[in-house]
Amino acid sequence: MSDPNKEFDGIKQGENPLPAWWKWVFLGSIIFGILYPIYFHGFSDWGTTEYYSAQVKEYTELFPNKNVAIQSQDGSNPMRGNANAIASGQTTFQTYCVACHGPTGEGLVGPNLMDKEWLHGNTDAQLYENVMKGIPFERTKLGRGPMPPHEMSLGSEKVYQVLAWLASRNLEIKPTK
Numbered sequence: 001m002s003d004p005n006k007e008f009d010g011i012k013q014g015e016n017p018l019p020a021w022w023k024w025v026f027l028g029s030i031i032f033g034i035l036y037p038i039y040f041h042g043f044s045d046w047g048t049t050e051y052y053s054a055q056v057k058e059y060t061e062l063f064p065n066k067n068v069a070i071q072s073q074d075g076s077n078p079m080r081g082n083a084n085a086i087a088s089g090q091t092t093f094q095t096y097c098v099a100c101h102g103p104t105g106e107g108l109v110g111p112n113l114m115d116k117e118w119l120h121g122n123t124d125a126q127l128y129e130n131v132m133k134g135i136p137f138e139r140t141k142l143g144r145g146p147m148p149p150h151e152m153s154l155g156s157e158k159v160y161q162v163l164a165w166l167a168s169r170n171l172e173i174k175p176t177k
């Protein structure tokens with residue numbers, strides 16, 4: 001019996017050289033495989049870093065940062081007493097807060113915001129923190145559910161407006177301690 005590597009089931013191994021075109025494709029692939037990463041990482045702007053920063057740029061143009069902090073030195077609400085801010089704040093409250101704090105802020109599932117009792121502090125800075133960051137379940141005192149954060153949905157300016165409206169209605173909200 002002849003060498004099974006040379007012949008099997010009547011099929012013969014030819015020992016022919018590989019076709020020239022095949023060798024060129026093979027060699028070409030190796031050269032391409034070396035040059036392409038060098039080009040990609042060193043010279044092209046197709047890398048993920050560039051792509052990522054382009055995407056971030058596009059996103060920030062579409063959704064500008066709402067937290068353009070307009071702050072006061074002592075943490076008091078810079079929009080206190082500002083009539084325009086109070087009016088806008090009332091509108092925002094009607095949209096974002098009434099579901100839980102009631103149409104006039106007298107409380108529903110969320111606590112009454114028009115009385116003298118404060119579970120989480122009554123200064124501008126504390127209210128700002130509570131509304132921006134929310135009150136996670138672990139810190140709730142009523143156990144009726146958490147207070148959601150509003151830093152993404154409203155942002156600092158609108159939150160200050162809402163708090164200016166609240167402060168105009170409830171004198172228990174103090175600018176500072």
Ligand code: HEC
Nearest residue numbers: 096097100109110118119120121140141142143145146147
């Ligand atoms: C999904 C319901 C919900 C929404 C919407 C909501 N709140 Fe609340 N809020 C709560 C709950 C519940 C608490 C009390 C958490 C606890 O048990 O301590 C609370 C607490 C607060 C407190 C602290 C009160 C205190 O006594 O210290 C403030 C201030 C407040 N909310 C303001 C707002 C404002 C302003 C908005 C709108 C921008 C708003 N909330 C929207 C549910 C909500």
